Amino acid sequence: MAWKRYAEARAPLEKAVELRPDMFEMNAPLGATLYALGDDPAAYRVLSHAHELNPQNAEVAGFLFKVALFNLQDRDNARKEFEAVRSQTGDGPNVMYYLGRLDLMEGKVDEAIRKLTIAASDPPFPDTPYYLGFAYFKKRDLTDAEQWLRKAAKLAPRDYRVQQRLALLYQAAGRKEEAEKAFAESSELHKHDVQATEEALACGHSLDTQPLDQSRPACEKLFDPEDVSKLVTLGTLYGEHRYYAEALDAFRRASDLEPDSYEMQYNLGLTYFRLKRYAEARAPLEKAVELRPDMFEMNAPLGATLYALGDDPAAYRVLSHAHELNPQNAEVAGFLFKVALSLAQSRARKQDYAGAVGYLRKAADLHPEDPETHLRLADAYTVLGDPSKAEAEREQARRLDHAGH
Template identity: 25%
Template sequence: MFEGFDSSPTIGDLKKQITADPTNIDLRLLLASIYRGEEMHNEAVKEYKEILKLDNQNYDAWYNLGMEYFALKKDDKAVDALKKAAESSPDRQEPWFLIGMVSYKKKRIKEAIDAFKNTIERAPDNAFAHYGLGSAYVETGKYAEANEEFKRNLHFVPHDKGSLFRLKYVPKLSLLPEQEIRAARAAAAKDPDNPVVHHWLAVVLILMNVTEGVVDELRKAIKLDPKNAEYHYDLAYILDLNDDPDTIEELREALRIRPKYLDAMFLLGEHYGNHGMIDDAVRMFKKAMKTYPDNALPHYYIGATYADEGMFKEARKELKRALKLDPGNFEARRRLAQLYAEDELYDEAIEEYEKLIATEPGIKAARDSLEKLREMKRQSCER
């Protein structure tokens, strides 16, 4: 966008250039982006407003203005700006997704549902939008619809721990959300020595996006029934979301109780990987592979870990194994296609993208990638 400008201009340099050329939108966008990078949010807001005086339909200005308001915790203004961004570029999904996230955070559930639907309409593979929509449906008591969205999330993000947790427990809900919470609290108060009711209260609070009391209720359940692997796993799931170091011990305890607990193996391996403990992560995924040789997910996890570490040849090998066991693993195929493209193996990359599009024809990003690869292959043949 800023071709021809100094590659590293200072704020002072840009201000001088803007004084000389005040209607130059590219200069102003560059200055605003530097403000953003320096976390000078109020200055960035002022600059984006100046840009919008010059071009009221500038998508970048509206979108980034929304992001800046979000950083300043001015959520209502953020949503207004993001709606303007969506109006100025109707095909873009990013503004709608952020509107959904902000609305969900503010408990404006109907607005969140509408925004997530708009996101998915434009980007069917936005797994986070499916997850957000499912979570919003839970809070309105639309449990069947929620389950469908969590399943869609899992289609794009294999073994997503949040969706797995919800698919395990949402089908057990039968009352409206507030009634579920009241009933669970009443049961825990009535039978305080019963670990089941404390565990269920924690589960209901998690599903209804209530954080207070969750860890306490899970610890009560574990104290009353310390050999219940599921209780340890559910506590680890919550601790992991908060980056709590006790996550590892809870998962290890779950595996001591139930050595073949696959979900615990995956979550522990993922936790290791997210904290840079790559050897431990691979070791855990290999343990899962040995325990469940016909399961594609250990190969996917190892392949994804290798890819993140730049070990592309090893990553391709594991992702191909995952796809041999589960041809429908969307994310494994997408990552394999990207790795082929990185190594300029155009025929292989094109083949994988064609398979992706055959199963999910509505995904524009995959279609765009396929067209780019075909053009790159054509250019390479002409050299």
């Protein structure tokens, strides 16, 4: 993901952390943004704090904390951290990618090839085949190097480094014409990257300083229907300035180009959600959760969307999972509380009081200080013929009601 997508996000996120310094939801996206911008010392500091606030969220905080160590070139500590993850989770593609790259940096080419081959079985990043091809190139195995670099070119067709490495490979193999062609393509891709960066900066500056109508000419230069990176940059810039309707075309096209990318589906679904077009938000958000089922950031907006659509059973299931992933998030807890009460009421209307009790108990766990929930539990226990539990709930409601006055 190119740094240009995150440049405009830094200031508002830093302000959010300044206002709520001990809230995980503020620190984690700022840390990820700083990491994406390459400001590793700042990313290290913020992600360390995020990791302290919510050590269970390994993907958002802990893993990025380790990546910051990696990018700070603190190789010894980075290796220790990634080996610790490996001992807990096994040889997953993410951890093997970074351990393989560490081996490559340290000249352990055979170990790098072994680890990066595992990572390449389910590439966590588009440049995974590139580094595997690079490792084979360093071993002077030009046949396997070419095989993986060609795969890298398919997976990341706009990465100029791939063509540059292929050019060097062709040169080493005495294939002069192919080398010249690859060098030329690498140079063209690099120019394209520089141009895209300049266009993104121009669009962001224009949106910061001018009305939307005057900003459109600068921003629409980013609308390249075959370039996912530029499309996402455009959609993100519009979104950061709350022009969500304008962001839709870019995010729609990006999701068409990469339908199996959870990020593309998330961007599209979240934009529909912000426009309160909940019915249209549902499908892409469901796809994002299908692709990344254990990521809080995917589940939370889907749960809120289902709640807005009135699909309480589905909303309860998704919001419960989101709450398990991040129990500290008050907004998700609030939605789940409301859905639990709604489902309890629905069960009671059907005279399924045992079912109602289950949902009411969940609501009481989420907001134990709410006297109304305990009164509803008392009524349900009364109907179920359990007077002792009914009286205990009434007494709890009285205590809470008295404390509130």
